[in-house]
Each structure stands twice: as C-alpha cells, then as structure tokens.
Amino acid sequence: MLLLDTNVIVHAMYKGSQLHLPAATLLQRALREKGGYCIAPQNLIEFLSVVTRSRFVDPPMRPENATEVASTLFRSRRLRKIYPVRGTAYRAIAEGKRMNLTGTAWYDLYLAVTMRDNKVETIVTENIRDFRAVDFISAIRIQDAQ
Amino acid sequence: MSLPRDVRKRIEDRLERHDAVVITAKKGVYRVFSKDEYLAKIELAKTVQPSKYRKKKPPPDPLGAVEGRVLSSLSRDEMYRK
Numbered sequence: 001m002l003l004l005d006t007n008v009i010v011h012a013m014y015k016g017s018q019l020h021l022p023a024a025t026l027l028q029r030a031l032r033e034k035g036g037y038c039i040a041p042q043n044l045i046e047f048l049s050v051v052t053r054s055r056f057v058d059p060p061m062r063p064e065n066a067t068e069v070a071s072t073l074f075r076s077r078r079l080r081k082i083y084p085v086r087g088t089a090y091r092a093i094a095e096g097k098r099m100n101l102t103g104t105a106w107y108d109l110y111l112a113v114t115m116r117d118n119k120v121e122t123i124v125t126e127n128i129r130d131f132r133a134v135d136f137i138s139a140i141r142i143q144d145a146q
Numbered sequence: 147m148s149l150p151r152d153v154r155k156r157i158e159d160r161l162e163r164h165d166a167v168v169i170t171a172k173k174g175v176y177r178v179f180s181k182d183e184y185l186a187k188i189e190l191a192k193t194v195q196p197s198k199y200r201k202k203k204p205p206p207d208p209l210g211a212v213e214g215r216v217l218s219s220l221s222r223d224e225m226y227r228k
Contacts, residue, residue, distance in 0.1 A: 012211060014212060019216075021205060027209065059212070059214050073209075105223075108222050127221040
C-alpha cells in the first residue's frame, strides 16, 4: 500500500507541471484499483490550501472546483483513507522528541506516524529528502512509483 | 498444456496434412496457423504497420486537470510557511 502525498494530487491537477503525467497516471490507478493506494485527511486539506493560492500554482483553482476534487477523492471507495488514531499525536510527540525535530518537519512526521499506525510503509512524494530522517517509513519519487 | 477441443482439432487437421503448425495465444484466444500463413501474417504486419494507425490512448486525467503550472516546490516547509 502506497500513500500518495499532497504534491502528487497537485501535480496531477496541473497539466503544465513536469510531474503531471506520472502523477496523473498514479492517481488514475489509485481511483481505479482498490487496495493499492491511500491518502490521509491531512493530504486533502493541504491540497485545498495549496491549489487555492497563487504562490504555488498558476492559475489558482476556484474553491468550488478544488473542493469538488477533494470530495471526489474523499468519496472514492477504491482509494483508501487512513486516519490518525487516539495515540497518533502522542507517538508523534515521542518520535519528534527523539529526533529533535523543529519547525515544519513536524507535519511530515505526523503524516509518517499516521502511516505507521495504519501499517502503511511507503509514501510517494516529490520530496523524498523530507522523509529521510524518518526511519520507520520509506519514500519514493513520483516518477519512480510507476 | 491443455488446449480447447476445437483448437486441438485444428492442430490435428494441419498435422494430418503434414503442415508445420504455429499456435498463438492472446487473452485466452488460440489461433492456429500453418508455418507459411504465419510468416505471411508477420510480413503483412511489417508492411502495413498497424501500430501507426492505432488510436492513441488519451493521457490519464482522472479528475479533470487544469491548464496551468505548479510554481514552487511543494515541501511542507514551503506549504506551511507564511
């Protein structure tokens, strides 16, 4: 089971992105084949945050279009959704303390701990470097996940 | 290898005529050719090049992608920065 990171969904939605083709291929597969791919609620909220801001994408998506995409992903029965459980935040705090984390790396860690709590071991992402410090999951590049 | 009865029959018919037999299998469909028929078919495909005329698959677009670009890295460091 692979988790599709937020940037996979964003690249899949923008035809001019260099990663559009591999990202759209992955997303299409995730929406057609049951049991191979998942996302977390954090990914959907980050997607909405990114695609509605002109700092990240040109043009930004209108909120009604962006929420339509997020709803489709959320409603898909083939794309699994994984959720933090009661102890996820506590375990993230413990791991972050052990790793001496600072700043925005905590968000990556929280996603990684959510994955571990759901027995998902691999994330597909544009930024594999951000997950190097996390030793209990592995990260692969979008173009290598085909 | 167990073959469907009608395929076995076609092979036997060819063998009775002392033809060399070529059997192709694609998605569970067997076709039986004599060697000459098969070679002619291969040659024909080289001349006609059906792949040239085959309709190209449209690129994957599961959610209706928009024309546009991603402007920056999408690391969480970027995403959560003010």
